[in-house]
Amino acid sequence: MSFELFSNLVGAFFTLCIFSFLYKDNPFYQMSEQLLVGISLGYSLVLTYERVFIPYFYQPIFLKHEWILIIPSIIGLFYLFRFSSKLSWLSRYPIAFSMMSVGASVALAMHTSILVQMRQAMVPIENINLALIFIGTITVLLYFFFSKAHTGVYGQFVNIGKWFMMVGFGASFGLTVMARISLLIGRIQFLVNDVFLALKQAFFG
Amino acid sequence: MAEKKSFFVWMQSLDRRWIYLVVALAIIIPLLIPYNSDNVTTPPTENVYQMVDSFAGREDRAVLLSFYHDASVMPELYPMQIAIIRHCFERNIKVFFLSFLPTGAPIIDMAINTVKEEYPNIKSGVDYCNFGYIPAALIVPTVIGMGDNIATAVPTDAEGRKTENLPIMKGITNYNEMNLVIEFSGSTAGAYWLIYARPKFGTNIAVGVTAVMAADEYPYLQTGQYIGLLCGLKGAAEYEKLVDVFAAYRTPGEPLQPYIDENGNKIVPGRAFSKDILKQPEIKDLIKITTQTEAKFTPEEFELFLKSCPEKDQPLLQLAKQTVEGNIIIDVSKLDQDQLSPITWDTLNRLTRNTQYKFKVARVGMNAQSVAHIIMIIFIILGNIGYFLQKAQTTKK
Numbered sequence A: 001m002s003f004e005l006f007s008n009l010v011g012a013f014f015t016l017c018i019f020s021f022l023y024k025d026n027p028f029y030q031m032s033e034q035l036l037v038g039i040s041l042g043y044s045l046v047l048t049y050e051r052v053f054i055p056y057f058y059q060p061i062f063l064k065h066e067w068i069l070i071i072p073s074i075i076g077l078f079y080l081f082r083f084s085s086k087l088s089w090l091s092r093y094p095i096a097f098s099m100m101s102v103g104a105s106v107a108l109a110m111h112t113s114i115l116v117q118m119r120q121a122m123v124p125i126e127n128i129n130l131a132l133i134f135i136g137t138i139t140v141l142l143y144f145f146f147s148k149a150h151t152g153v154y155g156q157f158v159n160i161g162k163w164f165m166m167v168g169f170g171a172s173f174g175l176t177v178m179a180r181i182s183l184l185i186g187r188i189q190f191l192v193n194d195v196f197l198a199l200k201q202a203f204f205g
Numbered sequence B: 001m002a003e004k005k006s007f008f009v010w011m012q013s014l015d016r017r018w019i020y021l022v023v024a025l026a027i028i029i030p031l032l033i034p035y036n037s038d039n040v041t042t043p044p045t046e047n048v049y050q051m052v053d054s055f056a057g058r059e060d061r062a063v064l065l066s067f068y069h070d071a072s073v074m075p076e077l078y079p080m081q082i083a084i085i086r087h088c089f090e091r092n093i094k095v096f097f098l099s100f101l102p103t104g105a106p107i108i109d110m111a112i113n114t115v116k117e118e119y120p121n122i123k124s125g126v127d128y129c130n131f132g133y134i135p136a137a138l139i140v141p142t143v144i145g146m147g148d149n150i151a152t153a154v155p156t157d158a159e160g161r162k163t164e165n166l167p168i169m170k171g172i173t174n175y176n177e178m179n180l181v182i183e184f185s186g187s188t189a190g191a192y193w194l195i196y197a198r199p200k201f202g203t204n205i206a207v208g209v210t211a212v213m214a215a216d217e218y219p220y221l222q223t224g225q226y227i228g229l230l231c232g233l234k235g236a237a238e239y240e241k242l243v244d245v246f247a248a249y250r251t252p253g254e255p256l257q258p259y260i261d262e263n264g265n266k267i268v269p270g271r272a273f274s275k276d277i278l279k280q281p282e283i284k285d286l287i288k289i290t291t292q293t294e295a296k297f298t299p300e301e302f303e304l305f306l307k308s309c310p311e312k313d314q315p316l317l318q319l320a321k322q323t324v325e326g327n328i329i330i331d332v333s334k335l336d337q338d339q340l341s342p343i344t345w346d347t348l349n350r351l352t353r354n355t356q357y358k359f360k361v362a363r364v365g366m367n368a369q370s371v372a373h374i375i376m377i378i379f380i381i382l383g384n385i386g387y388f389l390q391k392a393q394t395t396k397k
Helices: A003-022 A027-063 A067-083 A088-121 A128-143 A152-204 B002-012 B016-032 B043-053 B071-090 B102-116 B136-148 B191-201 B211-222 B232-247 B275-279 B299-308 B311-320 B342-351 B361-396
Strands: B062-068 B094-099 B128-133 B180-185 B204-209 B228-231 B294-297 B322-324 B327-331
Touching (some): A003 A152, A088 A128, A088 B136, A088 B191, A128 A152, A152 B232, B016 B361, B043 B071, B043 B228, B062 B071, B062 B102, B071 B102, B071 B232, B294 B299, B299 B342
Parallel strands (some): B094 B128
Antiparallel strands (some): B322 B327
């Protein structure tokens, strides 16, 4: 038996363990779930050590003697004080530094998510699609304007926004079903081709 | 009427495990018995394909693929990655890879190796470059830094080689050359590229997302901030089809690999995207997902093909040919691979249009997807009828 087939059999065993939850909760499912968490964490830890700690901490400080990097390293270590009740305030400093990137992204995110989107919503209404987008945008925005009661003609108008959202939710639901079925297809393709047919090939030629 | 009612009421109380079983069978059966179904391509996928294809054979253009996901969403994203990498290798397009997630790095290796098996001439550092895992804390400096100089922002590749010394970097400095970023993700696809790279450097962004996330990404596509979008398994199946119809297409006699013609021009085999070609009835022969073993030629094409083969193979091919309805057909399953030279064998197999399983995974999956969707729709309709009948019955009581 080749190593590839053996590893596929291990994968198939854990796939079936996870699927067994569909019948009911059981120890095989729980074991697989906990193994997944443990292996992912262990893998990330080793990779982070190799790709972050060594090139960005050990090599610059201990091999290249870039001593200035000790300061951000110490600030980074302050994260660990989260676990101390007396010194947990120190962990706010690295958090404050990391928040800088959030600040830096505000202006650009406004451009991407608001200004460009708004500009594209203000194009001349030349076809039925653009008309629908125009009506949808206005009515949905008004639906979330709560300073005026949704009654009378105004209420009926903003109700159109609710219908637009319903269509949106329906599309999202359809796509979600598609996504979940795709994941199942992926697993079954693995079981059928990489395990069942490979076993058949290995033992019966 | 009473009988029908009781059926729907029975449906309402049906144990959900029976439904799981029916859905599982609806998926397993089409996978075990594949059939040839068409897959209509949509503009968001075609736009990504055309943009990637516009870089074919160019020294001064490259694509960056960002794997921002782990194994949990691989069934949807992996086939599209394989299809895009295959497109790049077929059409001699420089391609870079990176992942901001530790668990994304091995998926890059797996994807490259899966496609590379069929392209022995493709070399790391020359035709592609894998930057590997870049810590998430460095996303912003990396995305912005690459706008200035890629080799400075990512000094080494995943194998520890200096980026600036790699042959692939010849003609590539920043986003002016690496002008297309495609991010694959099951969550916030393209967000960093859209915020930091596009407004500042004008980088073209495309995304490959799970179907769940597609609804969130469409507004950015509609406003032109994304040049294209691949939506789940369907997007992957569309891209696979486009690669088979255009990038991997070879006419008899055409070399399989890129070559330099007598005038010194680099010629990249395959053909450019065209809507008209997609409408041709012959396309059905190029996109079959069932196993194909027959290479079909017109007499003129066969002559051209023979001329391109080594002399020692020509008598064997003459013996193996069959004439059916004025066309010449060679069945590769009746030939001995060891008797033919590798180039003839590869070309002949290419001309059978028999796509390898790994390059049609999404299309095979879409067969099962179609059946499963029909079953789901039936369940939803039956469930709703049952619900309203039960409601009416309760009101009556």
